[in-house]
Amino acid sequence: MTAPASTPADNPLLRPWTGPHGLPPFESIAPDHFRPAFDTALAEQQAEIAAIADATDAPTFANTVEAMERSGQALKRVGGVFFNLSGSHTNDAIQAIEREMAPVLAKHRNSIFMNETLFRRVDELHRRRETLGLDAEQARVLDRYHTIFVRAGARLGPEEKKRLAAITERLASLGTQFSQNVLADEKSYRLVLDGEADLAGLPPFLVEAAAQAAEDAGLNGKHVITLSRSSIEPFLQFSSRRDLREQAFKAWAARGDAGGATDNKALIAEMVALRAERAKLLGYETFAEFKLADTMAKTPEAVLDLLNEVWTPARRRAQEERDDLQAQAQAQGDNIEIEPWDWRYYAEQVRNRQHNLDEATIKPYFQLDRIIDAAFDTAHRLFGLSFEEIKDFPRYHPDIRAWRVTGSDGAFVGIFIGDYFARSSKRSGAWMSAFRSQERLTGDVRPIIVNVMNFAKGGPGEPSLLSFDDARTLFHEFGHALHGLLSNVTYPLLAGTSVSTDFVELPSQLYEHWLSQPDILRRYATHYRTGEPIPEELLQRLMAARNFNQGFATVEYLASAFVDIDLHRLTDPKDLDAAAFEKESLKKIGMPREIIMRHRTPHFTHVFSGDGYSSGYYSYLWSEVLDADAFNAFEETGDAFDRTTADKLKRFIYSAGNLRDPAEAYTAFRGRLPTPEALLAKRGLSATPAA
Structure with missing residues (x-):
């Protein structure tokens, strides 16, 4: 292990990154480097913020807003490396630093956005915004900063600020512990x-x-x-x-819920109560109202309207699917009642019977490397991007790969890193993140974007084979990656995926549609042994079955979304019994006994490992309303790669970051806002399902 840095000049996190394309020097970084680097970077930004706040000259956009945007460069670099590694390749030392730093970083953020002197400067600029001669992007940055300050408590009195600061610091610690508990259960x-x-x-x-x-x-x-x-x-x-299915399923369902040191139920109760108190301090009746006020949805009522509209047909379809599974079990002499650990087993048999299709037949045609190539080719055809693999670059794990991305004009766009395989040092799930985000304020800063997956690694000399759902996950996360890579903004605050939660899933979910395009599958779904393309007849069966088990998939997702929004609509959640609340919330919607939530509350990291998706798990469905309609824009031209439509998509969605309000951005692309009909048709839940 590299020796810890004794001075900032010795610390690889703080020195200029002079390696290939400015990649972090992963192989020189040890856990002992992080705390000193954080301390130095925090002090640096604190001094920068103090200079802005205490300036005696009148506030201008340049000396206040742009100055804030330029501050904290070292902290962004250190945090970018640390939090990527804490999710994708952690260890005991990194986890200890993560627990230690969570309240420190929350306190630092509070010190900026509760700074009364700094807020007065921003507030004055916001009041005079129409007279400042700002361009559209500058006006957007000023408006977003003003909103962030207000929502962070800048207008509160001293005592309220003190309490709110304590709440946010405690929530940061609880969220870190929550995710570490889930990882510990998964790892063990x-x-x-x-x-x-x-x-x-x-x-x-x-x-x-x-x-x-x-x-x-x-x-x-x-x-x-x-x-x-x-x-x-x-x-x-x-x-x-x-018996083994039941054993494994119960362990999967019980992550964070097994009692002992890693049980998350008490953490959930405290977090929900603190969030409710935070919302009340800021003038909202519930946390859901506070959180949703700065999203496309705006209100909990709008969210519930959408969830309920989809729930009824999804539940009806799931009950029909359950009856099919029960009949399948009885037909083969299994005298059982379908339980949650039986669903996938009998569903696989019913799919084989109905569509002559089973996973073991499909999977040999979905090699990881070929699906990566398919995602890259799709990006080339839509947006003119090219990907050249880099062989010699610093790695934080031997399995990661990297590509140099260029545009249609040959200009350098950024670096894309792929981290595809499951390991015990990585939390579960799949996600996109950035080691560096695009911006032009401090120079032509090109992004370094990473996709992290948890695919099963093939045996020695064998390729990693994916299910069709795995392949769709790869396309989904690569859609997020493109949102980061194609970002074309001046100000860091607006870059890439820095958009509202219920809009951020549009680029990712939309990108999934291209995986199902027959010409993509004909070219890239090739047998891992023979190299033969997927037979046309198998391809047709695969497409015919794409909405198979959709009732189940929709119900397990919606159940999690309902419980999330219900928890955060509580006005006085004292002494919350998380298990009893989950049970009651599911009973209220008539949750089928044979299906459980996609993410049960004790391991619901989307909602409890931080504030990201709290009151926001509905966002996948909200964005799906958008993505189903957005892909129709291509279908209406008769060409899934229509150049004019792709150019508009790139301009207003993938490269635009947070330049516009999300509804305005979508309308600029499509000419109007969508309705849920396209979503229901896409999922095969409407009266007239998609062909």
């Missing part, structure tokens, strides 16, 4: 399969992946199922050992 669980009887029903690709997982765990000769979705979901699909 292994279902060890010992002998042929335990492998009953498992296809070769899953046996190979389980053998690799066992080898990684030091259990050579055995097979291991982990709580990574790419491991446990196919196990639940194929294992004919109902």
Whole structure:
């Protein structure tokens, strides 16, 4: 391990990054470098903010707003590396620093956005905004800063500010502990399969992946199922050992809910209460009202209207699907009542019966490398981007890959990093993040964007094979990556994915549509052994089955969205019993007994590992209303790669960051706002499903 830095000049996080394309010097960075780097960077920004706030000259856009935008450069770099590693390649030392820094960073943010002198300067500029001669982007930055200050409590009195600061610092600590508890439960669980009887029903690709997982765990000769979705979901699909399915499913469902040191229920109760108190201090009746006021949805009522509109047909479809599964079980002599750990197993059989389609037939055609190529080719055809793999660059883990991205004119766009495989040092799920975001204020700063996945690694000499859902996840996260790579703004505050939560999923969910384009699949879905393209007849069956089990998928998602919004509509959530509340919330909507929430409350990291998706898990559905309608814009031209439509999409959505209000941005692209009909048709839940 590299020795800790004794001075800032010795610290690789604080020195200029002179490696290829300005990538962080990962191989020189040790955990001991982070705390000193944070301390130096925080002090640097504190001095910068003090100079802005205490200036004696009259406030101008340049000496106040632009100066704030230029501040904190070192903190952005240090935080960018640290928080990416804390999610994708953590260890005990990094987790300890994460716990230590969470309240420190929250306190630092409070010191900026509750700074009365600084806010007076911003407020004065905001009052005079029409007379300042600002261009549209500058006006947007000023308006966003003013909103951020007000929502952070800048207008509160001294005592209220003090209490609000204490709340946000405590919430930061609780959110960090929540996510670390979930990771600990995921990391500690292994279902060890010992002998042929335990492998009953498992296809070769899953046996190979389980053998690799066992080898990684030091259990050579055995097979291991982990709580990574790419491991446990196919196990639940194929294992004919109902006892093992139940065991694995219950462990998956019980993350953060098993009692002991990693149980999250008390943390949830405290977080919900603190959020409610925070909202009241800021003048809102509930946290949901506070959070949604700065989104497209605006109100909890608008969110519930959408959730309820989709819930009724989704629940009806799920009940029909359950009846099919029950009939399938009885037809093969399984005298059981369908339970949650049975759903995927019998659904796989029903899909095979109805569509002559099973995962073991599809998966050999979906090699990770080929799907990466498909995502890149789609970006080339839509936006003119090209991707050249870099072989020699600093890595934080041997498995990561990187590409140099250029535009249609050959100009450098940015760096894209792919971190695709599950490991115990990585939290579950899939996400996009940035080591550096695009902006022009401090120079022509090009982005460094990363996609993190949790796919099962193939065995020695074997490629990693994906399910169709895995492939869709890759396209989804790459849509986010393009939102970061194509960003074309001057001010850091507006760059890339810095948009409202219920708009940020539009570029990602929209991008998924291109995976299903037949010419993309014909070219890139090739058999990993023979190289032959996916047979046309199999392709047609795959497309015909794309809405199979959609009732289940929609219900498990919506259930999580309902519980999230219900928790945050509480006006006085004292002594909250998280388990009882979850149960009551699901009972209220008539949750089918055979399905559980996609993310149960004790491991709902979207909502409780930070404020990102709190009161905001509905955002995927809200954005899906947009993405279903947006793809129709291409279909209406008869060409999924129509140049004119793609140019508008790039200009107003993918490269525009937060230059405009989201509704204005979407209308600029489409000419109008959408209605939910396209979404229902896309999911096959409307009376006239999509062809």
